[in-house]
Amino acid sequence: MPYKLEHQLCFEVYKAANQFTKLYAKILKTFDLTYPQYLVLLALWEKDAQTSSTICEKLNLGIGTLNPVLQKLLEKGWILKQPSPTDKRATMLFLTKKAQQQKQHIEQAILEKLLCFDYLATEGPSLKEKLQRLNEFLLLLNSEESL
Amino acid sequence: MPYKLEHQLCFEVYKAANQFTKLYAKILKTFDLTYPQYLVLLALWEKDAQTSSTICEKLNLGIGTLNPVLQKLLEKGWILKQPSPTDKRATMLFLTKKAQQQKQHIEQAILEKLLCFDYLATEGPSLKEKLQRLNEFLLLLNSEESL
DNA sequence: ACAGATTACATCGTGTACGATATAATTGAG
DNA sequence: CTCAATTATATCGTACACGATGTAATCTGT
Numbered sequence: 001m002p003y004k005l006e007h008q009l010c011f012e013v014y015k016a017a018n019q020f021t022k023l024y025a026k027i028l029k030t031f032d033l034t035y036p037q038y039l040v041l042l043a044l045w046e047k048d049a050q051t052s053s054t055i056c057e058k059l060n061l062g063i064g065t066l067n068p069v070l071q072k073l074l075e076k077g078w079i080l081k082q083p084s085p086t087d088k089r090a091t092m093l094f095l096t097k098k099a100q101q102q103k104q105h106i107e108q109a110i111l112e113k114l115l116c117f118d119y120l121a122t123e124g125p126s127l128k129e130k131l132q133r134l135n136e137f138l139l140l141l142n143s144e145e146s147l
Numbered sequence: 148m149p150y151k152l153e154h155q156l157c158f159e160v161y162k163a164a165n166q167f168t169k170l171y172a173k174i175l176k177t178f179d180l181t182y183p184q185y186l187v188l189l190a191l192w193e194k195d196a197q198t199s200s201t202i203c204e205k206l207n208l209g210i211g212t213l214n215p216v217l218q219k220l221l222e223k224g225w226i227l228k229q230p231s232p233t234d235k236r237a238t239m240l241f242l243t244k245k246a247q248q249q250k251q252h253i254e255q256a257i258l259e260k261l262l263c264f265d266y267l268a269t270e271g272p273s274l275k276e277k278l279q280r281l282n283e284f285l286l287l288l289n290s291e292e293s294l
Numbered sequence: 295a296c297a298g299a300t301t302a303c304a305t306c307g308t309g310t311a312c313g314a315t316a317t318a319a320t321t322g323a324g
Numbered sequence: 325c326t327c328a329a330t331t332a333t334a335t336c337g338t339a340c341a342c343g344a345t346g347t348a349a350t351c352t353g354t
Contacts, residue, residue: 018312021312052303063302063304084302088302089302
């Protein structure tokens, strides 16, 4: 029954995404960051001085979603906004010194907790079953007090 | 570099979940339902008369998330709440006639749009790459006016 | 050069999603 | 049997996530 199967796939993705967000929340809490906020920093670490629309495109988010995230990052001193000299509509986003300095520490913290995911990304059968095992594993990680 | 790889996996899941939600939103709009609301109905279609905590467990959501969803379903006449006779703390959730009658139509609407996902769930290499192709495909579907 | 279309961004309203906290009912250890 | 721990649910504050709408700047065709 293809209906059932498809449902399972979408549902597994839904649960996996929620669990990933929770897992990252625990790790990023130390730095007072959420997962979407961290994604913006990731994009800027790869390439500084990007516009809002570029970040939207990379994260597959609308400006209505991105703006409150950027607002938080501004308030907490991770990024800066500067109007573009060439295009008065555009706003350029820059990393602050803090964001540049914390990069290594944040990456390190994530590496320590999530190295185990190598295993999940390479081995096993179908997408749905992989996601199911991913979810089981994430559930375990999320229930651990050690994190 | 395991850090990068893991990031990709999580990020792909994140994007896939967002896109699935958008895709379902378009299909379910006809019935004035959102994806989480539909998930609750799915759980109750499988087995009527469940408690809030059972639904929480099945959907992997907290009561703080589920309650506003249930509230909406109540307001729109999809479900009913009855205090359990055996346990005065517990609230039993029931499908209304409307929810029972609409089941087939909703399943039909989803089947029509999402039959194509058979393909994605069975074929191809690693989890990350499967999710990447899933995202490409979802992006295409989400950008189509026909939906 | 200039009106209309497009683009970049902002804001708003609705709906999740989470953890923390609160309350009432039930359970269980003594 | 009783009171402390647990369980079921509710509520609150914060933070996305989306589509719709609004506004100003840029681009385009003529």
